Amino acid sequence: MEETQTDSCIICGQRHQKGILILAAFLCEDCELEIVGTDVHDVKYPYFVHQMGQVLYKKNA
Template identity: 45%
Template sequence: MEELTEHVCIICNQSKIDGITIVSQFVCEECESEIVHTSAEDAKYHFFIRQLKQIAMPKNA
C-alpha cells in the first residue's frame, strides 16, 4: 500500500496530499483547478503568477 504524504502548497501554504509537483514545488489540487479556471483579466491571476515564480527561483535568493 502506498503511503500518503502531505506537502505544503506554494499557492495557499496549506498542507495537502493531492496535487502536482512542478520541478520541486507542490501545487495542491484545489489551487491547480483555480489557476486553470482563472482568466488573465481576473485580479487573482497576478497573485498566481507571483506565487508560481517561486518555481524558477532558488529559495535562498
C-alpha cells in the first residue's frame, strides 16, 4: 500500500492517508478491500465499476 498525504477516495469521497493511486486517482485501503471482496452480483458492484470508469475517463479527457 502506498501512503499519501490525506487524499479523497474516488469511491467513498472521504479523506484517508492509506491507499493506492490508480492513474492519479486515490483509492483508500478500506474501499480497495471492499471492491476486491464484492461479488459481481452484489448491488454495489455497478457503482464500483462506474467510479473506476470515471478514473479512465478523466485520464483520457
